[in-house]
Amino acid sequence: MSYDEDGSIVLYKWDWNGDEIYDDSTTSPYINHSWSDDGTYNVTLTVVDDSYAESSITKTILVRNVPPVANFTWQPLQPYANEAVTFDASMSYDIDGSIVNYTWDFGDGSTGYGCIVNHSYSSGGIYNVTLIVKDDDGASATIEKQMSVASNLPPSIVITNPANGSIVSGIVLIKVNASDDVGIVKVEIRIDGNAWINLTGTTTWQYEWNTTLYENGLHVIEARCYDGFFYAYASISVNVSNQIDFYYEPSNPLSGQPVYFYAPAGNNYTWDFGDGSIAYGRNVSHVFPIGNYYNVTLVVNKNGINMTSCKTIRVDTLVTLVKNANNVVNFISWLSLSKIKASELASLIGEPMQKGSVISKWNTSKGSYDDYIVGVSPSQYDFVISPGDAIVLRVSSPGSFVMPEVIK
Numbered sequence: 449m450s451y452d453e454d455g456s457i458v459l460y461k462w463d464w465n466g467d468e469i470y471d472d473s474t475t476s477p478y479i480n481h482s483w484s485d486d487g488t489y490n491v492t493l494t495v496v497d498d499s500y501a502e503s504s505i506t507k508t509i510l511v512r513n514v515p516p517v518a519n520f521t522w523q524p525l526q527p528y529a530n531e532a533v534t535f536d537a538s539m540s541y542d543i544d545g546s547i548v549n550y551t552w553d554f555g556d557g558s559t560g561y562g563c564i565v566n567h568s569y570s571s572g573g574i575y576n577v578t579l580i581v582k583d584d585d586g587a588s589a590t591i592e593k594q595m596s597v598a599s600n601l602p603p604s605i606v607i608t609n610p611a612n613g614s615i616v617s618g619i620v621l622i623k624v625n626a627s628d629d630v631g632i633v634k635v636e637i638r639i640d641g642n643a644w645i646n647l648t649g650t651t652t653w654q655y656e657w658n659t660t661l662y663e664n665g666l667h668v669i670e671a672r673c674y675d676g677f678f679y680a681y682a683s684i685s686v687n688v689s690n691q692i693d694f695y696y697e698p699s700n701p702l703s704g705q706p707v708y709f710y711a712p713a714g715n716n717y718t719w720d721f722g723d724g725s726i727a728y729g730r731n732v733s734h735v736f737p738i739g740n741y742y743n744v745t746l747v748v749n750k751n752g753i754n755m756t757s758c759k760t761i762r763v764d765t766l767v768t769l770v771k772n773a774n775n776v777v778n779f780i781s782w783l784s785l786s787k788i789k790a791s792e793l794a795s796l797i798g799e800p801m802q803k804g805s806v807i808s809k810w811n812t813s814k815g816s817y818d819d820y821i822v823g824v825s826p827s828q829y830d831f832v833i834s835p836g837d838a839i840v841l842r843v844s845s846p847g848s849f850v851m852p853e854v855i856k
């Protein structure tokens with residue numbers, strides 16, 4: 449619509465923003481321009497004719513704000529309940545300005561602010577997530593997306609071996625069963641509150657526990673498993689009882705004769721023979737003066753830990769029959785816990801107690817001896833010898849016999 453009455457227009461010059469500096473020039477009367485932001489702009493067109501004469505016109509143009517565009521993504525795409533989800537709105541934009549505000553509605557009653565936010569859902573389900581973005585000119589845009597959250601239950605764990613409260617020794621295989629609706633990420637155990645030990649496995653997990661490195665007594669085994677979101681715990685207590693073994697000879701010790709004791713390898717051996725005597729050293733001998741049951745205790749230091757072994761040893765009493773002017777006479781006390789008949793004692797003594805030998809016991813009610821004559825007395829003469837009774841033996845030849853049952 450511009451014209452020149454005495455010639456033609458050869459140039460069109462445009463100032464789009466009123467700063468009196470031309471931004472575009474063209475020989476064509478048509479041109480496109482877009483402003484990078486909204487606002488009120490003074491646009492000046494200057495036309496130049498073929499004689500270099502110029503003419504200008506200025507008009508005011510109102511450029512409107514373009515609303516922003518909202519969009520977002522999230523990771524992971526298929527989250528579980530209680531798993532942290534990252535919502536990212538950085539793909540939202542505003543072509544004629546910038547986004548100054550991001551407001552989230554996570555669809556579970558909670559909200560958030562910011563371009564990148566984290567949120568976790570306490571339970572599985574379908575949620576409508578809404579994002580509202582606002583640009584620097586106050587225009588806003590909204591987008592809603594639907595996301596699905598899978599449910600996630602806490603895992604479960606059981607220590608299947610050893611049994612709670614059991615007595616263990618040596619190498620113990622600790623076995624743990626763990627299961628989960630999603631999957632077990634790790635299983636760990638610890639003993640007595642020490643550092644957690646990571647176990648390998650798929651459905652059962654196990655650990656070889658060397659109990660000989662631990663003191664005898666109560667120990668706590670804890671196990672836990674993790675599904676990526678939840679821990680589950682289990683614990684048991686067991687009694688470690690590691691015994692070291694010793695042996696002795698002869699296997700049927702007699703009173704008044706040495707018994708030899710042998711310990712396994714270790715350090716700092718202490719023997720308690722149970723009759724008030726103590727000895728030190730790996731291999732020792734001891735004479736028990738009288739027959740009895742003795743609790744012999746050995747303490748050995750192995751791997752820095754004191755270990756104890758205790759055995760009850762039966763020491764039989766050796767009775768020797770000594771010849772004197774009246775054949776052979778012995779006074780003995782029946783020390784046994786159990787009663788015995790005179791005839792049984794005769795067969796116990798055996799060979800020295802030949803036919804005609806006599807066993808006598810003082811009878812307090814009669815005030816005289818009951819006598820049993822081996823091979824001669826009828827059965828009604830057989831009397832009972834009770835613990836604590838004093839017995840007189842008169843035999844025709846000397847010898848020894850062992851009283852196999854002894855005081856306790």
Ligand SMILES: [Ca+2]
Nearest residue numbers: 463464465469
């Ligand atoms: Ca300009």
Ligand SMILES: [Ca+2]
Nearest residue numbers: 514544545583
């Ligand atoms: Ca805008």
Ligand SMILES: [Ca+2]
Nearest residue numbers: 486513544545
């Ligand atoms: Ca704008």
Ligand SMILES: [Ca+2]
Nearest residue numbers: 601628630675
């Ligand atoms: Ca789970």
